[in-house]
Amino acid sequence: MKTEQVVDHIVNWLKEYAMNAKMDGFVLGISGGIDSAVTSALCAKTGIRTLCVEMPIHQAESQVTRAEEHIAQLKQRFANVSDVRVDLTPVFEAFKVQTPQTTDDTHLDLALANTRARLRMTTLYYFAGLHRYLVAGTGNKVEDFGVGFFTKYGDGGVDLSPIADLLKSEVYELGAYLKVPDSILKAAPTDGLFGDSRTDEDQIGASYDELEMAMELQNEGVAIQDLSGRTREVYEIYTRLNRANQHKMNPIPVCKIPPTLK
Incomplete structure (x- = not known):
């Protein structure tokens, strides 16, 4: 950098x-x-x-x-x-x-x-x-x-x-x-x-260096079944939290009213 x-x-x-x-x-x-x-x-x-x-x-x-x-x-x-x-x-x-x-x-x-x-x-x-x-x-x-x-x-x-x-x-x-x-x-x-x-790290279960590695693996489209050991464990932690916390990362959902109902 x-x-x-x-x-x-x-x-x-x-x-x-x-x-x-x-x-x-x-x-x-x-x-x-x-x-x-x-x-x-x-x-x-x-x-x-x-x-x-x-x-x-x-x-x-x-x-x-x-x-x-x-x-x-x-x-x-x-x-x-x-x-x-x-x-x-x-x-x-x-x-x-x-x-x-x-x-x-x-x-x-x-x-x-x-x-x-x-x-x-x-x-x-x-x-x-x-x-x-x-x-x-x-x-x-x-x-x-x-x-x-x-x-x-x-x-x-x-x-x-x-x-x-x-x-x-x-x-x-x-x-x-x-x-x-x-x-x-x-x-x-x-x-x-x-x-x-x-x-x-106590809360997440992985260090930031490990999470950066997992983030890179996800960006590269690596499949979890191709991983093993600690790498697989960290990748599972990362993907689980990434899925669970999408509500924080994405815009607030808005209920769109169909024009026919207005």
Whole structure:
């Protein structure tokens, strides 16, 4: 990958989009992970106002520390970067108190994890509306178009997606070029939505390198019966998630009314 040229291309794309939309800047959530670090650095390089928002909800201290380190570095390097911290833990706890108790908690953890993501989306759009900013998405290609590893109307609720055509490995390449802190480059990817130490690989059952391999196999039209061992296992994981999460990747279905009924 021509890293420098890719960075310049994305930065110019961001500037042109903001100018055409007649908006005054970008806002995005900073998690302490590689995707939000790279996206925020790209937004910062535009020279346009970039607001980095920390939104902890029972967050692990290591994630908070990495996010703060990255924001501090960005503010030191770019005069157009500002930040704000919104502790959403009390909001999340109040939400849980107000919702009816369930006797079947089979899906409770996942429902609450997605609620965290949607509270953060709401917060980002509050600041976007306040300052006339665009909400920048932080999803990469494997997450957004491969396995659908994001929350619908949570971290998937954005105005534009600067890195959604980049594989995770390519995001890391950009991160190194953009001088993202080593603590982030070396950290195991995690969505941080469950309040514990589980990683993305723990949840998905495969690493991003493995998922990229599976994505390439699917693009090449490789049949699953031609595979074996771990490769087949990963390919099965990938195709299962890809099928199950098409509702996230495709436009919302609209019920079309026949003209004869109107």
